Amino acid sequence: MHIGLIGGIGPAATISYYKRLVEQFAKSDLPLKLTIEHAEMSVLLKNAVHDRREAQAEVFAKHLDNLAAAGCDIGLITALTGHFCFEETRKKSSIPLLDGTAVIDTYFLENGIKSVGLLGSPSVLKTKLFGLLNAAEIIVPSNGIDDLGNTYMKLAQTGVCTTAQRSLLFEAGNSMVKDQHAEAVLLAGTDLGLAFDNQSPGFAVIDALQLHVGEFVSRATRALPYDKF
Numbered sequence: 001m002h003i004g005l006i007g008g009i010g011p012a013a014t015i016s017y018y019k020r021l022v023e024q025f026a027k028s029d030l031p032l033k034l035t036i037e038h039a040e041m042s043v044l045l046k047n048a049v050h051d052r053r054e055a056q057a058e059v060f061a062k063h064l065d066n067l068a069a070a071g072c073d074i075g076l077i078t079a080l081t082g083h084f085c086f087e088e089t090r091k092k093s094s095i096p097l098l099d100g101t102a103v104i105d106t107y108f109l110e111n112g113i114k115s116v117g118l119l120g121s122p123s124v125l126k127t128k129l130f131g132l133l134n135a136a137e138i139i140v141p142s143n144g145i146d147d148l149g150n151t152y153m154k155l156a157q158t159g160v161c162t163t164a165q166r167s168l169l170f171e172a173g174n175s176m177v178k179d180q181h182a183e184a185v186l187l188a189g190t191d192l193g194l195a196f197d198n199q200s201p202g203f204a205v206i207d208a209l210q211l212h213v214g215e216f217v218s219r220a221t222r223a224l225p226y227d228k229f
Contacts, residue, residue, distance in 0.1 A: 001033065001223045003216055004072030004095065006063045008038040009079040010156035013190035013209065016197075017078055020213045030220050035070040037063040041079075041156065048084050048123045057088035068094040074219070076100060080188050080208060081121045084130045101132040103215045104186065104208055108135040113183055115139060116206065117176030119169055120189035121156070122149030129188055139182045141172045148172050152189050161194040170201045177203040 003021070007014030014036060025032040039059065047056035060082070064075050076098045077083060083101055090097050108116065115137040118125060125145045128138040141148055151165050169192070173185040184204035187196060196205055 001074065001216075001220045002070075002072045003032075003034045004064070004067030004070065004075040005034070005036045006039050006060060006067075006075065006077050006082070007036045009041045009044050009077075009082060010159070010191050012156065012159040012194055013078055016190065016193050016209055017213065020210065021216065024213050024217050025220065028217050028221065030217065032220075033071075035067055035072055037066050039063055039082075044079065044082055045121075045153075048081050048121075051084070053085035053088045056082070057085045057092050060085070060089045061092035061094070064089075064093045064095055064097075074098055074216075076212060076216075078190055078209075078212075080129065080190060081123055083132060084123065084127075086132070098212065098215060100208065100212055101129065103211050104206075105133055105135040107206065107211050108133075113206075115182050117141075117173060117180065117182035117185040118188045119148065119152065119173060119185060119192060120187075121152050122146065124188050125149050139176050139180050141176060142180060144172065152192070155194050156189065156191040159191075159194065166195045166199070169195050170199075173201055173203050173205075 005017055021032060021034060043059060044056060060077060067075050072095055074096050080100060113136050117139045118129060125140050128140060151168055155161050176182040176185060184206050186206045187208055190209045193209060
């Protein structure tokens with residue numbers, strides 16, 4: 001199985017996908033075939049804010065054509081914000097797409113999770129991840145959504161998380177769990193590892209990026225024997 005990632009949205013998340021895929025495939029004794037296609041974050045953000053689904057799907061389709069030409073068997077839009085036009089993109093895609101939100105829903109169902117808080121981009125928070133999650137009640141912070149969304153965007157654009165930014169995100173997560181009764185907090189922004197990796201925020205965390213990586217490992221395992229890669 002040759003994996004194709006639409007990356008660059010943002011760069012820190014793309015690096016995390018690469019590192020975790022390398023680590024998890026090696027841990028599972030699987031060969032990794034991977035191609036990353038760079039997409040512009042600024043284009044995605046403008047189209048997401050204005051709900052220009054067809055326009056962004058056309059952009060993604062061109063990247064997917066390049067991944068297909070590189071021999072990729074399956075693709076993934078690494079940004080959950082990019083899933084606002086998933087169905088439009090899927091229809092135009094020249095290769096099968098991994099549905100990043102369906103993987104999350106499956107995890108909720110398999111683990112009996114009934115309510116989950118969100119942290120992510122402004123559009124993800126304001127739309128509850130575009131209404132794409134159906135297996136659990138979706139909770140967003142009761143106040144300060146703009147500040148939280150803007151904090152996430154600074155992380156995604158700079159690839160750096162300050163102590164103050166981490167504290168703000170942790171406080172929001174704790175509030176959703178303690179005050180709004182979320183069972184866990186979904187890192188619905190794939191750059192949030194900058195704040196949460198190797199940390200103890202005081203609440204249960206579900207890392208969307210790790211779920212995606214795990215799904216690729218599972219699919220690669222089912223594609224054995226190795227000589228078929």
